[in-house]
Amino acid sequence: xxxxxxxxxxxxxxxxxxxxxxxxxxxxxxxxxxxxxxxxxxxxxxxxxxxxxxxxxxxxxxxxxxxxxxxxxxxxxxxxxxxxxxxxxxxxxxxxxxxxxxxxxxxxxxxxxxxxxxxxxxxxxxxxxxxxxxxxxxxxxxxxxxxxxxxxxxxxxxxxxxxxxxxxxxxxxxxxxxxxxxxxxxxxxxxxxxxxxxxxxxxxxxxxxxxxxxxxxxxxxxxxxxxxxxxxxxxxxxxxxxxxxxxxxxxxxxxxxxxxxxxxxxxxxxxxxxxxxxxxxxxxxxxxxxxxxxxxxxxxxxxxxxxxxxxxxxxxxxxxxxxxxxxxxxxxxxxxxxxxxxxxxxxxxxxxxxxxxxxxxxxxxxxxxxxxxxxxxxxxxxxxxxxxxxxxxxxxxxxxxxxxxxxxxxxxxxxxxxxxxxxxxxxxxxxxxxxxxxxxxxxxxxxxxxxxxxxxxxxxxxxxxxxxxxxxxxxxxxxxxxxxxxxxxxxxxxxxxxxxxxxxxxxxxxxxxxxxxxxxxxxxxxxxxxxxxxxxxxxxxxxxxxxxxxxxxxxxxxxxxxxxxxxxxxxxxxxxxxxxxxxxxxxxxxxxxxxxxxxxxxxxxxxxxxxxxxxxxxxxxxxxxxxxxxxxxxxxxxxxxxxxxxxxxxxxxxxxxxxxxxxxxxxxxxxxxxxxxxxxxxxxxxxxxxxxxxxxxxx
Numbered sequence: 001x002x003x004x005x006x007x008x009x010x011x012x013x014x015x016x017x018x019x020x021x022x023x024x025x026x027x028x029x030x031x032x033x034x035x036x037x038x039x040x041x042x043x044x045x046x047x048x049x050x051x052x053x054x055x056x057x058x059x060x061x062x063x064x065x066x067x068x069x070x071x072x073x074x075x076x077x078x079x080x081x082x083x084x085x086x087x088x089x090x091x092x093x094x095x096x097x098x099x100x101x102x103x104x105x106x107x108x109x110x111x112x113x114x115x116x117x118x119x120x121x122x123x124x125x126x127x128x129x130x131x132x133x134x135x136x137x138x139x140x141x142x143x144x145x146x147x148x149x150x151x152x153x154x155x156x157x158x159x160x161x162x163x164x165x166x167x168x169x170x171x172x173x174x175x176x177x178x179x180x181x182x183x184x185x186x187x188x189x190x191x192x193x194x195x196x197x198x199x200x201x202x203x204x205x206x207x208x209x210x211x212x213x214x215x216x217x218x219x220x221x222x223x224x225x226x227x228x229x230x231x232x233x234x235x236x237x238x239x240x241x242x243x244x245x246x247x248x249x250x251x252x253x254x255x256x257x258x259x260x261x262x263x264x265x266x267x268x269x270x271x272x273x274x275x276x277x278x279x280x281x282x283x284x285x286x287x288x289x290x291x292x293x294x295x296x297x298x299x300x301x302x303x304x305x306x307x308x309x310x311x312x313x314x315x316x317x318x319x320x321x322x323x324x325x326x327x328x329x330x331x332x333x334x335x336x337x338x339x340x341x342x343x344x345x346x347x348x349x350x351x352x353x354x355x356x357x358x359x360x361x362x363x364x365x366x367x368x369x370x371x372x373x374x375x376x377x378x379x380x381x382x383x384x385x386x387x388x389x390x391x392x393x394x395x396x397x398x399x400x401x402x403x404x405x406x407x408x409x410x411x412x413x414x415x416x417x418x419x420x421x422x423x424x425x426x427x428x429x430x431x432x433x434x435x436x437x438x439x440x441x442x443x444x445x446x447x448x449x450x451x452x453x454x455x456x457x458x459x460x461x462x463x464x465x466x467x468x469x470x471x472x473x474x475x476x477x478x479x480x481x482x483x484x485x486x487x488x489x490x491x492x493x494x495x496x497x498x499x500x501x502x503x504x505x506x507x508x509x510x511x512x513x514x515x516x517x518x519x520x521x522x523x524x525x526x527x528x529x530x531x532x533x534x535x536x537x538x539x540x541x542x543x544x545x546x547x548x549x550x551x552x553x554x555x556x557x558x559x560x561x562x563x564x565x566x567x568x569x570x571x572x573x574x575x576x577x578x579x580x581x582x583x584x585x586x587x588x589x590x591x592x593x594x595x596x597x598x599x600x601x602x603x604x605x606x607x608x609x610x611x612x613x614x615x616x617x618x619x620x621x622x623x624x625x626x627x628x629x630x631x632x633x634x635x636x637x638x639x640x641x642x643x644x645x646x647x648x649x650x651x652x653x654x655x656x657x658x659x660x661x662x663x664x665x666x667x668x669x670x671x672x673x674x675x676x677x678x679x680x681x682x683x684x685x686x687x688x689x690x691x692x693x694x695x696x697x698x699x
Contacts, residue, residue, distance in 0.1 A: 006369030016104035017114025018083035021257035051358035089433030109145035186260030217243020277369030306330035306388030315426035403448035423466035491585025504577030506566035541582030623648035
């Protein structure tokens with residue numbers, strides 16, 4: 001692949017709902033641009049972008065892949081992005097590496113969730129957008145209905161720049177409103193014809209709408225247009241480009257990802273109307289922030305200092321770690337030493353290459369505005385900035401959503417147990433929306449992600465990629481225990497069994513602390529009633545008892561223990577005896593101080609359309625939720641804020657999807673611990689007593 005200057009590069013993500021045809025559209029784009037010599041299919045499992053065995057088996061994209069093509073003197077870095085909401089992390093990562101989204105949708109009146117999500121993220125990151133209407137050859141294709149919906153939802157910024165020729169099974173070509181020509185045929189075999197007579201009137205009407213949009217895109221053109229002058233083809237193209245850059249215009253193109261109709265004209269439009277790294281607004285992607293806080297725009301300058309963002313990481317069991325980089329400023333050469341600004345370490349770039357889906361093309365140089373990959377970097381992770389020289393400029397980070405769904409896993413065999421920590425670490429490196437940690441209190445390995453499909457996929461990856469098999473179980477709720485009253489108690493441990501005995505005796509006072517204050521231990525023993533060297537043993541006995549709880553086996557917290565008196569024996573007292581005394585004292589004191597079980601409460605924010613508010617609020621009430629308030633966040637969108645017990649949120653990601661048909665989204669974070677209602681406490685205490693009896697009977 002030859003070198004390209006930043007003005008001849010287009011970084012474009014192909015996004016949209018799962019199964020809307022993104023992968024097949026890219027197959028036809030690659031073939032049309034002669035980057036491949038055949039068109040693969042998802043069914044046959046031989047597409048360029050879905051090359052992972054898991055993707056081939058499931059027949060869906062699970063992670064984004066980069067596929068560069070050359071078209072009419074320009075380079076287009078296409079990125080195929082998974083469409084299911086569970087993989088939203090990929091969408092956020094890719095949004096930081098491109099200037100534009102091509103949002104693919106089916107020719108039908110309803111918009112899918114994945115379309116809405118892609119639009120929102122494009123808006124959030126300030127990206128240019130264009131829409132590709134797919135599946136026009138389908139029996140139930142409804143192009144006019146879709147355009148109506150788009151106008152209702154997103155206003156007149158959505159502008160048709162093409163008209164489909166033929167309806168449903170008769171769909172055979174694309175009428176391009178810019179050159180007022182019809183492009184029939186598919187892929188490389190396109191023939192250009194004049195407009196058929198039946199389309200002249202509609203074409204003239206739609207072209208006028210396109211001219212209006214082009215004039216609105218550029219202020220100078222708007223003046224000329226308002227004065228009644230016609231715009232030239234070049235001026236319309238320029239107006240559309242500027243309008244798309246600034247988000248004032250969203251062009252709508254048409255075609256078929258199954259047959260390849262409309263693909264060549266789409267490639268032309270990408271070059272002519274989507275912004276290059278030079279044309280993209282500087283405040284979108286190329287903003288560096290100095291560690292001191294000052295901002296500086298990086299401007300795709302080959303001679304400038306290197307500024308590159310790692311937007312994706314993969315862990316290949318054979319090749320090792322691969323980091324995908326978007327170069328914003330300066331350039332990279334093979335064997336350069338660069339600085340990882342986030343981690344303040346240096347990295348040597350040995351293996352530099354252009355990714356082509358599953359294959360790679362080694363390169364010695366990557367210029368500004370381009371995308372490349374590097375293998376075997378030790379300390380670089382997704383979201384890190386690589387810089388040249390002594391630069392302390394950080395590129396704007398990737399804003400990743402927090403995980404919303406959690407389960408527990410346990411390794412099946414000893415061999416699985418040994419391999420699990422490393423495998424989980426590699427998966428977390430690959431996917432910033434995935435978390436794994438050990439819950440010591442519950443004795444469980446917890447994994448968290450964006451939904452059931454996300455975690456199921458990662459569990460399958462554990463097996464296929466790293467040879468680790470696990471079983472799934474419910475994640476336990478991290479209840480805690482505490483006290484509500486004060487009490488004094490004595491702990492006395494005395495054992496005599498011939499020879500040297502054991503003797504430890506202490507008096508303690510127990511009092512509650514405010515929620516979240518933890519545990520405080522104080523020594524107020526005077527006059528040597530207990531020698532000082534035995535005091536730490538008393539504290540150790542108390543802490544060990546707290547770990548295992550007093551009511552239902554949950555760790556105890558938020559109280560103060562004061563040891564104020566006791567006695568000892570010159571011969572029989574030792575640390576072990578006083579540790580036991582501390583243990584007995586705390587158990588006796590807790591019984592007299594109104595013990596209770598606490599449950600974790602989450603603060604939850606749910607974004608839903610206005611017509612779903614009633615259903616969602618009703619559901620939260622059924623989860624013992626306490627409503628905090630509601631805010632209007634956008635036209636037709638409401639944010640519901642509530643406090644909800646964690647125990648009732650375990651399946652919320654799945655339930656909300658069901659209630660809102662996938663359109664509702666939520667965030668949650670830990671708020672505080674609160675008293676668990678008495679009936680639920682009784683159930684936990686009874687279950688704990690039963691499990692202890694079973695354990696004792698078994699042993």
